[in-house]
Amino acid sequence: MSPFLLRQLWSVIDTAHSSHILSLDDQGLVNWVMEQLCHQSPLDNGELNQVNCYIQSKVTLIRDMAQNR
Incomplete structure (x- = not known):
């Protein structure tokens, strides 16, 4: 995954309302994160797969960050 895409992903998470993140199941x-990224820039199938796997591996971290805001 490119550094640009990683920055976009974490920007989406940082700007999201904590309550929204915490209200969603895994x-x-x-x-939701993937939809937000796709609105910012189109992703090819390889990027979609990489982003999906990456976000799934970071769900606990994303929730921890949202709880601590």
């Missing part, structure tokens, strides 16, 4: 959170 798959809903992954889907």
Whole structure:
């Protein structure tokens, strides 16, 4: 995954309302972040797969960050 895409991903998470992140189940959170990224720039199938796997591996961290805001 490119550094640019990583920055976009974490920017989406940083600017999201904590309550929204915490209200979603794991798959809903992954889907929501991916939708937000796709609105910013189109992703090819390889990038979609990479982003999906990456977000799934970071769900706990994303929730921890949201709880601590």
